[in-house]
Amino acid sequence: MASIRRLASDAPGFEAELASLLAFESAQDEGVDQAVQVILEAVHTRGDEALLEFTARFDRWQPKAARDLEVDPKLARAALDRIPAAEREALELAAQRIRTYHERQRQDSWRMEESDGTVLGQQVTPLDRAGLYVPGGKAAYPSSVLMNAVAAKVAGVGELVMVTPTPGGELNDYVLAAAAIAGVDRIFRVGGAQAVGALAFGTATVPAVDKIVGPGNAYVAAAKRRVFGRVGIDMVAGPSEILVIADASADPEWVAMDLFSQAEHDEIAQAILLSPEASLLDRVAHVMERELPTLPRHAIAGASLAARGALIQVRDLEEACEIANRIAPEHLELAVADPDALLPKIRHAGAIFMGHHASEAIGDYCAGPNHVLPTSRTARFSSPLGVYDFQKRSSVIRISPEAAARLGKTAATLARAEGLEAHARSAERRFLKPR
CATH class of the missing domain: 3.40.50.1980 (Nitrogenase molybdenum iron protein domain)
Known part of the structure; x- marks a missing residue:
């Protein structure tokens, strides 16, 4: 465990060290x-x-x-x-x-009807x-x-x-x-x-x-x-990730085991702890050093922690949230006394575990939300797997005769502005030559 990175956000060169920690060659071999x-x-x-x-x-x-x-x-x-x-x-x-x-x-599925009889909606299948x-x-x-x-x-x-x-x-x-x-x-x-x-x-x-x-x-x-x-x-998933934000109220044994829970997946998995409490980081490091040899997959976990793990001291929990948003982790644990105070500050994470008893392991198996989550910073723009991934949405459009004349003029004007004459005429025929 001596090789796991120990960083401090106020130290010279931290930004470069963090960038190095997060760098991962995701290009296809x-x-x-x-x-x-x-x-x-x-x-x-x-x-x-x-x-x-x-x-x-x-x-x-x-x-x-x-x-x-x-x-x-x-x-x-x-x-x-x-x-x-x-x-x-x-x-x-x-x-x-x-x-x-x-x-x-x-x-x-849903529909909305306008005053002239035009119907717009969405059919979900x-x-x-x-x-x-x-x-x-x-x-x-x-x-x-x-x-x-x-x-x-x-x-x-x-x-x-x-x-x-x-x-x-x-x-x-x-x-x-x-x-x-x-x-x-x-x-x-x-x-x-x-x-x-x-x-x-x-x-x-x-x-x-x-x-x-x-x-x-x-x-x-x-x-x-x-x-x-x-x-x-669904997605092209990368290595498993966990980021823990912890304050003085966190149990170092719980935190250490949560970091192990992802490190044991793969040698290129990532486990990071952010805390303003130097003493907590010390205690977590001590627990990890003691417990790692007892894990059946200790070689995998040890390689993961040495290559991509880190214990990072931050100035405060506000900064921890800022760094978390930059990392956009697959799993984010808020192991703090008041997780609800931090939740509004989190913008990018696949799943957010609130408080000391919400272990990532429970989320993996039986909490209820899906454990198929965005990795490799893709939580910035994507979401966990869900029912919506197995449903399609089709737009439903029914235009009344009155709307065909009113909206047709608008459509024709825009079509000619784009140089698409057939589009314009298609819209115009509905009111210039009504049935």
């Missing part, structure tokens, strides 16, 4: 991108044949036929029945809380079919299944198709159980860029979808970038 291009082209042109080939190569099992890639729904239900009761109850409680929260997000990518390599994430699938189902998506790699041909019971709870319609044992390609282009076995959501490795991220436009995507 050229080698990864080229490999993904080859995979996507193969899936596009050879369909199931390519899926079988890549599954054997990357997941180390050989399906006898393409139909073996699809998981019988009975297996998901059997997995739900097979997992321990405590885990099943936890998944079901999490799903219920996620569903309750997301039901508040659902948008309804769900996606016909969505694809959900669920990682299955280094670890399995049933919580990710719930967050994505429940939101899609609340939105009313017609069919939800899940893809997940099964290294060595092994299915994960918890992922299957979560899929059963969330109501996933079809499940395929395929991962990587080839799974993204199958969802985007469709094969004889895997149906094409309208939007692809869910996290993945660099190859999955590159594939999502490449197929965007043919299909929608």
Whole structure:
């Protein structure tokens, strides 16, 4: 832990040090991108044949036929029945809380009528079919299944198709159980860029979808970038992030463990603490040094903290909020005595955890709001995954004869100003030659 950065906002060179801390090469790796291009082209042109080939190569099992890639729904239900009761109850409680929260997000169609009979509005419809990518390599994430699938189902998506790699041909019971709870319609044992390609282009076995959501490795991220436009995507997620703003009332053990909770995700995850209290920073550093060796993933967490972590002393909580807005973190914890006083000062964050008892870990699993959040400073302009990501909005326009004459003149004037004569005449014919 000696290598974790310790910074002070009033020290000379702080701005440069902060910029260095936040700098992250998010550009797509050229080698990864080229490999993904080859995979996507193969899936596009050879369909199931390519899926079988890549599954054997990357997941180390050989399906006898393409139909073996699809998981019988009975297996998901059997997995739900097979997992321990405590885990099943936890998944079901999490799903219920996620569903309750997301039901508040659902948008309804609306219309407004003007005095002359003109009607304007918005028709909200769900996606016909969505694809959900669920990682299955280094670890399995049933919580990710719930967050994505429940939101899609609340939105009313017609069919939800899940893809997940099964290294060595092994299915994960918890992922299957979560899929059963969330109501996933079809499940395929395929991962990587080839799974993204199958969802985007469709094969004889895997149906094409309208939007692809869910996290993945660099190859999955590159594939999502490449197929965007043919299909929608949720986001291209970067490394996990947590930023904690803490005052003297914070418990150093709680804060340390919250920083670890993101650092253990990945060697390039980021965990930062901002506090005006030097003594709190000292105590947190002491706890981290003591507890890090006890973590099963201590090597990963230690690498993350050494490369991208920091304990930063700020002048006051006001400055902490200013720095937080510059960082625009995925997760922001306000571990202070009065978090409500700071909330209006926060403009950019994926999720904001209020007070000492709101751990990011609870948000990851069962608080209710979605844990699919913007990373890499994209919280400046984007939002958590939600029901709205699975709904489309169509404008509804009905023009009365009176409005056709009145608005038609305006439209014709503007059209001719833009040099678009056919537009002008199209608007004028409605009142110059009425039916």
